[in-house]
Amino acid sequence: MKEKNESGGGYVRADQIDLKSLDEQLQRHLSRAWTMEKNKKREEEEAEARPTTTRQEWEIDPTKLIIKSVIARGTFGTVHRGVYDGQDVAVKLLDWGEEGHRSEAEIASLRAAFTQEVAVWHKLEHPNVTKFIGATMGSSDLQIQTDNGQIGMPSNICCVVVEYCPGGALKSYLIKNRRRKLAFKVVVQLALDLARGLSYLHSQKIVHRDVKTENMLLDKTRTVKIADFGVARVEASNPNDMTGETGTLGYMAPEPYNRKCDVYSFGICLWEIYCCDMPYPDLSFSEVTSAVVRQNLRPEIPRCCPSSLANVMKRCWDANPDKRPEMDEVVTMLEAIDTSKGGGMIPIDQPQGCLCFRSYRGP
Structure with missing residues:
Protein backbone atom coordinates (compact mmCIF):
# COMPACT_ATOMS: atom_id res chain seq x y z
CA MET A 1 0.00 0.00 0.00
CA LYS A 2 1.30 3.44 -0.93
CA GLU A 3 0.37 6.94 0.31
CA LYS A 4 0.81 10.13 -1.70
CA ASN A 5 3.50 12.31 -0.12
CA GLU A 6 2.75 15.85 1.19
CA SER A 7 4.28 17.58 -1.84
CA GLY A 8 1.87 15.74 -4.03
CA GLY A 9 4.62 14.21 -6.18
CA GLY A 10 5.21 10.50 -5.85
CA TYR A 11 4.26 8.08 -3.15
CA VAL A 12 5.71 6.68 0.07
CA ARG A 13 5.32 3.18 1.36
CA ALA A 14 2.86 2.55 4.23
CA ASP A 15 5.56 1.07 6.39
CA GLN A 16 7.43 4.38 6.14
CA ILE A 17 4.59 6.40 7.70
CA ASP A 18 5.28 7.60 11.31
CA LEU A 19 2.08 6.36 12.93
CA LYS A 20 3.18 7.54 16.38
CA SER A 21 3.65 11.08 15.12
CA LEU A 22 0.26 11.05 13.41
CA ASP A 23 -1.35 9.75 16.58
CA GLU A 24 0.22 12.54 18.62
CA GLN A 25 -0.95 15.15 16.11
CA LEU A 26 -4.47 13.76 16.25
CA GLN A 27 -4.43 13.76 20.07
CA ARG A 28 -3.24 17.39 20.12
CA HIS A 29 -5.95 18.38 17.64
CA LEU A 30 -8.69 16.58 19.61
CA SER A 31 -7.39 18.03 22.89
CA ARG A 32 -7.46 21.56 21.43
CA ALA A 33 -11.00 21.06 20.12
CA TRP A 34 -12.17 19.60 23.45
CA THR A 35 -10.55 22.45 25.43
CA MET A 36 -12.12 25.07 23.15
CA GLU A 37 -15.52 23.44 23.54
CA LYS A 38 -15.09 23.20 27.32
CA ASN A 39 -14.04 26.86 27.58
CA LYS A 40 -16.94 27.94 25.40
CA LYS A 41 -19.38 26.01 27.60
CA ARG A 42 -17.87 27.47 30.78
CA GLU A 43 -18.08 31.02 29.37
CA GLU A 44 -21.73 30.45 28.48
CA GLU A 45 -22.48 29.15 31.99
CA GLU A 46 -20.66 32.07 33.59
CA ALA A 47 -22.52 34.52 31.38
CA GLU A 48 -25.83 32.99 32.45
CA ALA A 49 -24.82 33.14 36.13
CA ARG A 50 -23.61 36.72 35.92
CA PRO A 51 -26.13 39.52 36.47
CA THR A 52 -27.00 41.22 33.24
CA THR A 53 -24.57 43.99 32.35
CA THR A 54 -27.52 46.22 31.53
CA ARG A 55 -28.19 48.19 34.71
CA GLN A 56 -31.73 47.94 36.04
CA GLU A 57 -33.63 51.21 36.24
CA TRP A 58 -33.57 50.97 40.05
CA GLU A 59 -29.89 50.06 40.36
CA ILE A 60 -27.59 52.51 42.13
CA ASP A 61 -23.92 53.17 41.47
CA PRO A 62 -22.30 51.55 44.55
CA THR A 63 -19.23 53.80 44.28
CA LYS A 64 -21.43 56.84 45.11
CA LEU A 65 -22.73 55.27 48.35
CA ILE A 66 -21.15 55.76 51.79
CA ILE A 67 -22.74 53.68 54.58
CA LYS A 68 -22.43 55.07 58.11
CA SER A 69 -23.74 54.24 61.59
CA VAL A 70 -26.50 51.71 62.37
CA ILE A 71 -30.01 53.13 62.99
CA ALA A 72 -31.86 49.84 63.55
CA ARG A 73 -31.29 46.07 63.53
CA GLY A 74 -33.60 43.36 62.23
CA THR A 75 -33.63 39.59 61.74
CA PHE A 76 -31.92 39.60 58.33
CA GLY A 77 -30.09 42.88 58.30
CA THR A 78 -29.54 46.40 59.53
CA VAL A 79 -30.58 49.95 58.64
CA HIS A 80 -27.81 52.54 58.46
CA ARG A 81 -27.44 56.26 57.97
CA GLY A 82 -25.69 56.98 54.72
CA VAL A 83 -24.91 59.40 51.92
CA TYR A 84 -25.65 58.68 48.28
CA ASP A 85 -24.38 61.09 45.67
CA GLY A 86 -24.30 63.85 48.32
CA GLN A 87 -27.82 63.17 49.65
CA ASP A 88 -28.66 61.99 53.21
CA VAL A 89 -30.18 58.51 52.93
CA ALA A 90 -31.16 55.46 54.95
CA VAL A 91 -29.57 52.21 53.79
CA LYS A 92 -31.25 48.88 54.47
CA LEU A 93 -28.68 46.08 54.25
CA LEU A 94 -29.95 42.55 53.71
CA ASP A 95 -27.43 39.87 54.66
CA TRP A 96 -27.63 36.46 52.99
CA GLY A 97 -25.31 35.05 55.64
CA GLU A 98 -21.79 33.77 55.16
CA GLU A 99 -21.41 30.99 52.63
CA GLY A 100 -22.34 27.68 54.17
CA HIS A 101 -24.26 29.25 57.07
CA ARG A 102 -27.53 29.47 55.19
CA SER A 103 -29.16 26.89 52.95
CA GLU A 104 -29.66 27.48 49.22
CA ALA A 105 -33.42 27.53 49.81
CA GLU A 106 -33.07 30.25 52.48
CA ILE A 107 -30.85 32.37 50.23
CA ALA A 108 -33.27 31.93 47.32
CA SER A 109 -36.13 33.00 49.60
CA LEU A 110 -34.21 36.07 50.79
CA ARG A 111 -33.30 37.03 47.23
CA ALA A 112 -36.95 36.68 46.21
CA ALA A 113 -38.01 38.89 49.15
CA PHE A 114 -35.41 41.49 48.19
CA THR A 115 -36.46 41.49 44.54
CA GLN A 116 -40.12 41.68 45.60
CA GLU A 117 -39.46 44.70 47.83
CA VAL A 118 -37.55 46.53 45.11
CA ALA A 119 -40.15 45.68 42.45
CA VAL A 120 -42.92 47.14 44.62
CA TRP A 121 -41.11 50.15 46.03
CA HIS A 122 -39.23 51.65 43.08
CA LYS A 123 -42.41 52.54 41.19
CA LEU A 124 -44.07 54.42 44.06
CA GLU A 125 -44.24 58.22 44.22
CA HIS A 126 -46.31 59.83 46.98
CA PRO A 127 -45.62 62.37 49.77
CA ASN A 128 -46.70 59.81 52.41
CA VAL A 129 -44.54 56.97 51.10
CA THR A 130 -40.81 56.93 51.86
CA LYS A 131 -39.01 57.85 48.63
CA PHE A 132 -37.11 54.97 47.07
CA ILE A 133 -33.74 56.02 45.67
CA GLY A 134 -32.28 52.75 44.45
CA ALA A 135 -30.88 49.34 45.30
CA THR A 136 -28.07 46.99 44.47
CA MET A 137 -27.86 43.21 44.70
CA GLY A 138 -24.63 41.53 45.74
CA SER A 139 -22.07 44.24 44.96
CA SER A 140 -18.52 44.19 46.33
CA ASP A 141 -18.20 47.97 45.89
CA LEU A 142 -20.12 48.83 49.08
CA GLN A 143 -18.16 50.63 51.79
CA ILE A 144 -18.95 51.28 55.45
CA GLN A 145 -17.50 54.48 56.86
CA THR A 146 -16.09 54.17 60.39
CA ASP A 147 -14.01 56.38 62.69
CA ASN A 148 -10.96 54.50 61.43
CA GLY A 149 -11.74 54.86 57.72
CA GLN A 150 -13.72 52.70 55.31
CA ILE A 151 -14.19 48.95 55.31
CA GLY A 152 -15.50 46.85 52.43
CA MET A 153 -18.68 44.78 52.55
CA PRO A 154 -19.09 41.10 51.57
CA SER A 155 -20.35 40.63 48.01
CA ASN A 156 -23.41 38.68 49.22
CA ILE A 157 -24.91 41.80 50.88
CA CYS A 158 -27.77 43.57 49.12
CA CYS A 159 -29.04 47.02 49.94
CA VAL A 160 -32.02 49.31 49.48
CA VAL A 161 -31.41 53.07 49.60
CA VAL A 162 -34.29 55.39 50.56
CA GLU A 163 -34.71 58.97 51.75
CA TYR A 164 -33.60 59.57 55.31
CA CYS A 165 -36.41 60.53 57.72
CA PRO A 166 -34.82 62.27 60.73
CA GLY A 167 -37.97 62.00 62.88
CA GLY A 168 -37.49 58.24 63.25
CA ALA A 169 -40.29 55.69 63.63
CA ALA A 336 -64.38 65.89 58.01
CA ILE A 337 -63.37 65.82 61.70
CA ASP A 338 -63.41 69.23 63.40
CA THR A 339 -60.20 69.62 65.42
CA SER A 340 -60.74 73.27 66.39
CA LYS A 341 -62.41 72.39 69.70
CA GLY A 342 -59.80 69.89 70.80
CA GLY A 343 -60.69 66.41 71.93
CA GLY A 344 -57.27 64.93 72.53
CA MET A 345 -56.48 62.25 75.03
CA ILE A 346 -56.25 63.66 78.58
CA PRO A 347 -53.10 62.62 80.47
CA ILE A 348 -53.93 60.26 83.32
CA ASP A 349 -51.98 62.27 85.92
CA GLN A 350 -54.12 65.38 85.36
CA PRO A 351 -56.93 65.90 87.93
CA GLN A 352 -59.62 66.08 85.23
CA GLY A 353 -58.20 63.03 83.46
CA CYS A 354 -60.73 60.52 82.21
CA LEU A 355 -60.59 56.98 83.50
CA CYS A 356 -59.40 55.84 80.11
CA PHE A 357 -57.84 52.55 81.03
CA ARG A 358 -58.68 49.79 83.39
CA SER A 359 -56.75 46.58 83.94
CA TYR A 360 -59.07 44.72 81.56
CA ARG A 361 -59.09 45.76 77.94
CA GLY A 362 -61.85 44.35 75.81
CA PRO A 363 -63.87 45.26 72.75
Whole structure:
Protein backbone atom coordinates (compact mmCIF):
# COMPACT_ATOMS: atom_id res chain seq x y z
CA MET A 1 0.00 0.00 0.00
CA LYS A 2 1.30 3.44 -0.93
CA GLU A 3 0.37 6.94 0.31
CA LYS A 4 0.81 10.13 -1.70
CA ASN A 5 3.50 12.31 -0.12
CA GLU A 6 2.75 15.85 1.19
CA SER A 7 4.28 17.58 -1.84
CA GLY A 8 1.87 15.74 -4.03
CA GLY A 9 4.62 14.21 -6.18
CA GLY A 10 5.21 10.50 -5.85
CA TYR A 11 4.26 8.08 -3.15
CA VAL A 12 5.71 6.68 0.07
CA ARG A 13 5.32 3.18 1.36
CA ALA A 14 2.86 2.55 4.23
CA ASP A 15 5.56 1.07 6.39
CA GLN A 16 7.43 4.38 6.14
CA ILE A 17 4.59 6.40 7.70
CA ASP A 18 5.28 7.60 11.31
CA LEU A 19 2.08 6.36 12.93
CA LYS A 20 3.18 7.54 16.38
CA SER A 21 3.65 11.08 15.12
CA LEU A 22 0.26 11.05 13.41
CA ASP A 23 -1.35 9.75 16.58
CA GLU A 24 0.22 12.54 18.62
CA GLN A 25 -0.95 15.15 16.11
CA LEU A 26 -4.47 13.76 16.25
CA GLN A 27 -4.43 13.76 20.07
CA ARG A 28 -3.24 17.39 20.12
CA HIS A 29 -5.95 18.38 17.64
CA LEU A 30 -8.69 16.58 19.61
CA SER A 31 -7.39 18.03 22.89
CA ARG A 32 -7.46 21.56 21.43
CA ALA A 33 -11.00 21.06 20.12
CA TRP A 34 -12.17 19.60 23.45
CA THR A 35 -10.55 22.45 25.43
CA MET A 36 -12.12 25.07 23.15
CA GLU A 37 -15.52 23.44 23.54
CA LYS A 38 -15.09 23.20 27.32
CA ASN A 39 -14.04 26.86 27.58
CA LYS A 40 -16.94 27.94 25.40
CA LYS A 41 -19.38 26.01 27.60
CA ARG A 42 -17.87 27.47 30.78
CA GLU A 43 -18.08 31.02 29.37
CA GLU A 44 -21.73 30.45 28.48
CA GLU A 45 -22.48 29.15 31.99
CA GLU A 46 -20.66 32.07 33.59
CA ALA A 47 -22.52 34.52 31.38
CA GLU A 48 -25.83 32.99 32.45
CA ALA A 49 -24.82 33.14 36.13
CA ARG A 50 -23.61 36.72 35.92
CA PRO A 51 -26.13 39.52 36.47
CA THR A 52 -27.00 41.22 33.24
CA THR A 53 -24.57 43.99 32.35
CA THR A 54 -27.52 46.22 31.53
CA ARG A 55 -28.19 48.19 34.71
CA GLN A 56 -31.73 47.94 36.04
CA GLU A 57 -33.63 51.21 36.24
CA TRP A 58 -33.57 50.97 40.05
CA GLU A 59 -29.89 50.06 40.36
CA ILE A 60 -27.59 52.51 42.13
CA ASP A 61 -23.92 53.17 41.47
CA PRO A 62 -22.30 51.55 44.55
CA THR A 63 -19.23 53.80 44.28
CA LYS A 64 -21.43 56.84 45.11
CA LEU A 65 -22.73 55.27 48.35
CA ILE A 66 -21.15 55.76 51.79
CA ILE A 67 -22.74 53.68 54.58
CA LYS A 68 -22.43 55.07 58.11
CA SER A 69 -23.74 54.24 61.59
CA VAL A 70 -26.50 51.71 62.37
CA ILE A 71 -30.01 53.13 62.99
CA ALA A 72 -31.86 49.84 63.55
CA ARG A 73 -31.29 46.07 63.53
CA GLY A 74 -33.60 43.36 62.23
CA THR A 75 -33.63 39.59 61.74
CA PHE A 76 -31.92 39.60 58.33
CA GLY A 77 -30.09 42.88 58.30
CA THR A 78 -29.54 46.40 59.53
CA VAL A 79 -30.58 49.95 58.64
CA HIS A 80 -27.81 52.54 58.46
CA ARG A 81 -27.44 56.26 57.97
CA GLY A 82 -25.69 56.98 54.72
CA VAL A 83 -24.91 59.40 51.92
CA TYR A 84 -25.65 58.68 48.28
CA ASP A 85 -24.38 61.09 45.67
CA GLY A 86 -24.30 63.85 48.32
CA GLN A 87 -27.82 63.17 49.65
CA ASP A 88 -28.66 61.99 53.21
CA VAL A 89 -30.18 58.51 52.93
CA ALA A 90 -31.16 55.46 54.95
CA VAL A 91 -29.57 52.21 53.79
CA LYS A 92 -31.25 48.88 54.47
CA LEU A 93 -28.68 46.08 54.25
CA LEU A 94 -29.95 42.55 53.71
CA ASP A 95 -27.43 39.87 54.66
CA TRP A 96 -27.63 36.46 52.99
CA GLY A 97 -25.31 35.05 55.64
CA GLU A 98 -21.79 33.77 55.16
CA GLU A 99 -21.41 30.99 52.63
CA GLY A 100 -22.34 27.68 54.17
CA HIS A 101 -24.26 29.25 57.07
CA ARG A 102 -27.53 29.47 55.19
CA SER A 103 -29.16 26.89 52.95
CA GLU A 104 -29.66 27.48 49.22
CA ALA A 105 -33.42 27.53 49.81
CA GLU A 106 -33.07 30.25 52.48
CA ILE A 107 -30.85 32.37 50.23
CA ALA A 108 -33.27 31.93 47.32
CA SER A 109 -36.13 33.00 49.60
CA LEU A 110 -34.21 36.07 50.79
CA ARG A 111 -33.30 37.03 47.23
CA ALA A 112 -36.95 36.68 46.21
CA ALA A 113 -38.01 38.89 49.15
CA PHE A 114 -35.41 41.49 48.19
CA THR A 115 -36.46 41.49 44.54
CA GLN A 116 -40.12 41.68 45.60
CA GLU A 117 -39.46 44.70 47.83
CA VAL A 118 -37.55 46.53 45.11
CA ALA A 119 -40.15 45.68 42.45
CA VAL A 120 -42.92 47.14 44.62
CA TRP A 121 -41.11 50.15 46.03
CA HIS A 122 -39.23 51.65 43.08
CA LYS A 123 -42.41 52.54 41.19
CA LEU A 124 -44.07 54.42 44.06
CA GLU A 125 -44.24 58.22 44.22
CA HIS A 126 -46.31 59.83 46.98
CA PRO A 127 -45.62 62.37 49.77
CA ASN A 128 -46.70 59.81 52.41
CA VAL A 129 -44.54 56.97 51.10
CA THR A 130 -40.81 56.93 51.86
CA LYS A 131 -39.01 57.85 48.63
CA PHE A 132 -37.11 54.97 47.07
CA ILE A 133 -33.74 56.02 45.67
CA GLY A 134 -32.28 52.75 44.45
CA ALA A 135 -30.88 49.34 45.30
CA THR A 136 -28.07 46.99 44.47
CA MET A 137 -27.86 43.21 44.70
CA GLY A 138 -24.63 41.53 45.74
CA SER A 139 -22.07 44.24 44.96
CA SER A 140 -18.52 44.19 46.33
CA ASP A 141 -18.20 47.97 45.89
CA LEU A 142 -20.12 48.83 49.08
CA GLN A 143 -18.16 50.63 51.79
CA ILE A 144 -18.95 51.28 55.45
CA GLN A 145 -17.50 54.48 56.86
CA THR A 146 -16.09 54.17 60.39
CA ASP A 147 -14.01 56.38 62.69
CA ASN A 148 -10.96 54.50 61.43
CA GLY A 149 -11.74 54.86 57.72
CA GLN A 150 -13.72 52.70 55.31
CA ILE A 151 -14.19 48.95 55.31
CA GLY A 152 -15.50 46.85 52.43
CA MET A 153 -18.68 44.78 52.55
CA PRO A 154 -19.09 41.10 51.57
CA SER A 155 -20.35 40.63 48.01
CA ASN A 156 -23.41 38.68 49.22
CA ILE A 157 -24.91 41.80 50.88
CA CYS A 158 -27.77 43.57 49.12
CA CYS A 159 -29.04 47.02 49.94
CA VAL A 160 -32.02 49.31 49.48
CA VAL A 161 -31.41 53.07 49.60
CA VAL A 162 -34.29 55.39 50.56
CA GLU A 163 -34.71 58.97 51.75
CA TYR A 164 -33.60 59.57 55.31
CA CYS A 165 -36.41 60.53 57.72
CA PRO A 166 -34.82 62.27 60.73
CA GLY A 167 -37.97 62.00 62.88
CA GLY A 168 -37.49 58.24 63.25
CA ALA A 169 -40.29 55.69 63.63
CA LEU A 170 -43.81 56.85 64.47
CA LYS A 171 -43.86 54.28 67.29
CA SER A 172 -40.87 55.93 69.00
CA TYR A 173 -42.56 59.33 68.71
CA LEU A 174 -45.73 57.98 70.33
CA ILE A 175 -43.76 56.34 73.16
CA LYS A 176 -42.04 59.70 73.86
CA ASN A 177 -45.48 61.29 74.20
CA ARG A 178 -46.99 58.48 76.28
CA ARG A 179 -47.51 60.63 79.39
CA ARG A 180 -48.21 63.97 77.75
CA LYS A 181 -50.39 62.63 74.89
CA LEU A 182 -50.82 64.46 71.57
CA ALA A 183 -53.04 67.41 70.69
CA PHE A 184 -56.14 66.26 68.82
CA LYS A 185 -55.10 68.27 65.76
CA VAL A 186 -51.77 66.40 65.66
CA VAL A 187 -53.53 63.02 66.09
CA VAL A 188 -55.79 63.65 63.10
CA GLN A 189 -52.92 65.00 60.97
CA LEU A 190 -50.75 61.93 61.63
CA ALA A 191 -53.73 59.65 60.93
CA LEU A 192 -54.48 61.51 57.67
CA ASP A 193 -50.87 61.13 56.49
CA LEU A 194 -51.01 57.38 57.06
CA ALA A 195 -54.49 57.04 55.54
CA ARG A 196 -53.48 58.98 52.41
CA GLY A 197 -50.35 56.86 51.97
CA LEU A 198 -52.35 53.61 52.27
CA SER A 199 -55.05 54.94 49.96
CA TYR A 200 -52.37 55.61 47.35
CA LEU A 201 -50.87 52.11 47.74
CA HIS A 202 -54.30 50.52 47.33
CA SER A 203 -54.93 52.63 44.21
CA GLN A 204 -51.74 51.03 42.83
CA LYS A 205 -53.12 47.56 43.71
CA ILE A 206 -50.48 47.16 46.42
CA VAL A 207 -51.26 45.66 49.83
CA HIS A 208 -48.65 46.60 52.44
CA ARG A 209 -49.46 43.63 54.74
CA ASP A 210 -47.47 44.91 57.73
CA VAL A 211 -49.08 48.23 58.67
CA LYS A 212 -47.86 49.19 62.15
CA THR A 213 -46.40 52.30 63.76
CA GLU A 214 -42.88 50.80 63.66
CA ASN A 215 -43.05 50.82 59.84
CA MET A 216 -44.09 54.46 59.61
CA LEU A 217 -41.40 57.16 59.61
CA LEU A 218 -41.49 60.89 60.35
CA ASP A 219 -39.63 63.41 58.22
CA LYS A 220 -38.29 66.74 59.50
CA THR A 221 -41.76 68.34 59.21
CA ARG A 222 -43.38 65.45 61.18
CA THR A 223 -45.06 64.10 58.03
CA VAL A 224 -45.78 60.36 58.22
CA LYS A 225 -44.20 58.26 55.47
CA ILE A 226 -44.93 54.56 54.97
CA ALA A 227 -41.80 52.41 54.89
CA ASP A 228 -40.72 48.77 54.82
CA PHE A 229 -42.18 46.98 51.82
CA GLY A 230 -40.52 43.67 52.68
CA VAL A 231 -43.83 41.76 52.71
CA ALA A 232 -45.86 44.05 50.45
CA ARG A 233 -47.20 42.57 47.24
CA VAL A 234 -49.46 43.34 44.35
CA GLU A 235 -53.01 42.41 45.31
CA ALA A 236 -54.30 39.22 43.72
CA SER A 237 -57.61 39.43 41.88
CA ASN A 238 -58.70 36.38 43.88
CA PRO A 239 -58.33 37.12 47.64
CA ASN A 240 -57.78 33.41 48.30
CA ASP A 241 -54.49 33.70 46.40
CA MET A 242 -53.11 36.06 49.05
CA THR A 243 -51.24 34.43 51.92
CA GLY A 244 -52.75 34.87 55.33
CA GLU A 245 -50.91 35.34 58.61
CA THR A 246 -48.43 37.82 57.18
CA GLY A 247 -47.73 40.81 59.38
CA THR A 248 -47.38 41.57 63.07
CA LEU A 249 -49.54 40.08 65.79
CA GLY A 250 -51.78 42.67 67.39
CA TYR A 251 -52.13 44.49 64.07
CA MET A 252 -53.15 41.50 61.93
CA ALA A 253 -56.72 40.99 60.80
CA PRO A 254 -58.18 37.54 61.50
CA GLU A 255 -58.75 36.53 57.85
CA PRO A 256 -56.80 35.87 54.58
CA TYR A 257 -55.00 38.85 53.16
CA ASN A 258 -56.36 41.55 50.88
CA ARG A 259 -56.33 45.34 51.17
CA LYS A 260 -59.07 45.25 53.86
CA CYS A 261 -56.46 43.79 56.22
CA ASP A 262 -54.43 46.97 55.81
CA VAL A 263 -57.61 48.84 56.80
CA TYR A 264 -57.90 46.70 59.97
CA SER A 265 -54.26 47.42 60.85
CA PHE A 266 -54.85 51.13 60.24
CA GLY A 267 -57.66 51.04 62.83
CA ILE A 268 -55.23 49.65 65.42
CA CYS A 269 -52.62 52.30 64.47
CA LEU A 270 -55.27 55.04 64.81
CA TRP A 271 -56.05 53.90 68.36
CA GLU A 272 -52.32 53.87 69.08
CA ILE A 273 -51.81 57.40 67.70
CA TYR A 274 -54.68 58.73 69.81
CA CYS A 275 -53.72 56.93 73.04
CA CYS A 276 -49.90 57.03 72.64
CA ASP A 277 -50.02 53.53 74.10
CA MET A 278 -49.54 49.98 72.90
CA PRO A 279 -52.53 47.70 72.23
CA TYR A 280 -52.90 44.63 74.48
CA PRO A 281 -49.78 45.30 76.63
CA ASP A 282 -50.73 42.64 79.20
CA LEU A 283 -51.41 39.79 76.75
CA SER A 284 -49.01 37.36 75.10
CA PHE A 285 -48.93 36.97 71.30
CA SER A 286 -50.86 33.71 71.44
CA GLU A 287 -53.49 35.24 73.73
CA VAL A 288 -53.91 38.21 71.37
CA THR A 289 -54.27 35.94 68.33
CA SER A 290 -56.87 33.75 70.00
CA ALA A 291 -58.86 36.61 71.53
CA VAL A 292 -58.95 38.69 68.31
CA VAL A 293 -60.37 35.77 66.33
CA ARG A 294 -62.56 34.01 68.91
CA GLN A 295 -63.67 36.81 71.23
CA ASN A 296 -63.54 39.74 68.79
CA LEU A 297 -61.03 41.46 71.08
CA ARG A 298 -60.13 45.04 70.17
CA PRO A 299 -58.28 47.78 72.07
CA GLU A 300 -60.54 49.66 74.47
CA ILE A 301 -61.43 53.13 73.17
CA PRO A 302 -61.09 55.77 75.93
CA ARG A 303 -64.27 57.58 76.92
CA CYS A 304 -62.63 60.94 76.22
CA CYS A 305 -62.16 60.00 72.53
CA PRO A 306 -64.46 62.06 70.24
CA SER A 307 -67.12 59.88 68.63
CA SER A 308 -66.02 61.05 65.15
CA LEU A 309 -62.61 59.42 65.64
CA ALA A 310 -63.89 56.42 67.61
CA ASN A 311 -66.27 55.69 64.74
CA VAL A 312 -63.35 55.50 62.27
CA MET A 313 -61.52 53.03 64.54
CA LYS A 314 -64.57 50.79 64.95
CA ARG A 315 -65.39 50.74 61.25
CA CYS A 316 -61.80 49.95 60.29
CA TRP A 317 -61.42 47.00 62.65
CA ASP A 318 -64.89 45.54 62.06
CA ALA A 319 -64.80 41.74 62.22
CA ASN A 320 -66.45 41.60 58.79
CA PRO A 321 -63.93 42.77 56.13
CA ASP A 322 -66.79 43.75 53.78
CA LYS A 323 -68.02 46.29 56.34
CA ARG A 324 -64.65 48.00 56.61
CA PRO A 325 -64.34 51.18 54.54
CA GLU A 326 -61.87 51.61 51.68
CA MET A 327 -58.90 53.79 52.61
CA ASP A 328 -60.03 56.68 50.41
CA GLU A 329 -63.28 56.73 52.42
CA VAL A 330 -61.23 56.77 55.64
CA VAL A 331 -59.38 59.83 54.31
CA THR A 332 -62.73 61.57 53.70
CA MET A 333 -63.96 60.70 57.22
CA LEU A 334 -60.78 62.04 58.84
CA GLU A 335 -60.84 65.21 56.74
CA ALA A 336 -64.38 65.89 58.01
CA ILE A 337 -63.37 65.82 61.70
CA ASP A 338 -63.41 69.23 63.40
CA THR A 339 -60.20 69.62 65.42
CA SER A 340 -60.74 73.27 66.39
CA LYS A 341 -62.41 72.39 69.70
CA GLY A 342 -59.80 69.89 70.80
CA GLY A 343 -60.69 66.41 71.93
CA GLY A 344 -57.27 64.93 72.53
CA MET A 345 -56.48 62.25 75.03
CA ILE A 346 -56.25 63.66 78.58
CA PRO A 347 -53.10 62.62 80.47
CA ILE A 348 -53.93 60.26 83.32
CA ASP A 349 -51.98 62.27 85.92
CA GLN A 350 -54.12 65.38 85.36
CA PRO A 351 -56.93 65.90 87.93
CA GLN A 352 -59.62 66.08 85.23
CA GLY A 353 -58.20 63.03 83.46
CA CYS A 354 -60.73 60.52 82.21
CA LEU A 355 -60.59 56.98 83.50
CA CYS A 356 -59.40 55.84 80.11
CA PHE A 357 -57.84 52.55 81.03
CA ARG A 358 -58.68 49.79 83.39
CA SER A 359 -56.75 46.58 83.94
CA TYR A 360 -59.07 44.72 81.56
CA ARG A 361 -59.09 45.76 77.94
CA GLY A 362 -61.85 44.35 75.81
CA PRO A 363 -63.87 45.26 72.75
